[in-house]
Amino acid sequence: MRPKLTDASQPVAVDAGLIAVAATEVALNAVPPSSVAKTVAGVVGVLALFVRRRHRYVAFFFTLPAVIMSPVTVPALIALYTVARHTRDRRVVALCAAAVAIADAVPSPLNFHSPGGRDLLITLIYSTLLGAAPAFLGQLVQARADLAVRLEEIIEAREHGQQLAAQTVLAEERAQLAREMHDVVAHQVSLIAVQAAALQVTANPPEATAAGTIRELAVKTLDELRHMINPLRASANRATPLAPQPTLTDLPTLITDSGIDATLQGELPEGVDATAQRAIYRTVQEGLTNARKHAPGARVTVELWQDPDVVGVTVTNGPSTRRPLALPSAHHGLIGLRERAKLLSGTLTTEYVDEGGFRISLRLPTTK
Missing domain, CATH: 1.10.287 (Helix Hairpins)
Structure with a gap:
């Protein structure tokens, strides 16, 4: 997604380049017989550009004397662009543009007796364009940034709509x-x-x-x-509470109702998380189901165990004593158990043991 266009994102090199151009103009106009007042006004205008981002109106004000007293106009144009770029009130922008135009059109008070070499109409047109150009450019860049933000909002709204459509289909x-x-x-x-x-x-x-x-x-x-x-x-947008989920206290009933020769060994502390208890229960359930399907008549041992930072269960069945029934199986049970263990930052391992047995082991970290 496109980043928002902000003035702060412009590289520092751009600011340095603009200040360098303004300083060069001041230096070119500071040669003799230029007066000290004109040079000081130009230098003040260049220094004002250093604070134009934080105090744009102050910077603009201190660049006007250079336009009034000397031919230096670059600092004022840069400051006017900054004002137009960040000001929403177009009346303020027009007032600042008019100030630059008037400051450029009015003869310098330090040069009262110089002969007028330019036609008054040409001077007014030039001064008006001089003040209008950076104002229009600043407003144009501001409008472009607003359009970019609006486009980003439209893209986000469209993505949200697509998500809603996907949720409806789901x-x-x-x-x-x-x-x-x-x-x-x-x-x-x-x-x-x-x-x-x-x-x-x-x-x-x-x-x-x-x-x-x-x-x-x-x-x-x-x-x-x-x-x-x-x-x-349930709707995809509305949470539906699940039915009461099994816990470790339901393990004896699960083993008893399994209809196979199974024993439960060990115990776990009372503070085991409810989600971990469900994972252990489902692991035992899957182990008993696999033993019933693939190893009929085998003896099953369910062992609960704990380490300082880990709790787990191991379900081990011996070899079958009867021929297994041809029941459909896609091995989704073990895949689901591995996914459940992964979500809980645990691991599920399976292995064949001696004499045709099979073992499922679940390890889950304890929550602090």
């Missing part, structure tokens, strides 16, 4: 995704729950117990799915 996509999840996933899980309930009624006690567990898991999945769909349906 909201529509989220709503569509929510509908698809509800229509497809919820429907299939509901069928599982219904079939499990029917099997629970008609099956023998061992099978009925398993069917009851399947039904409870299906109901819990439907409940979590509804909590996930609600934020998806």
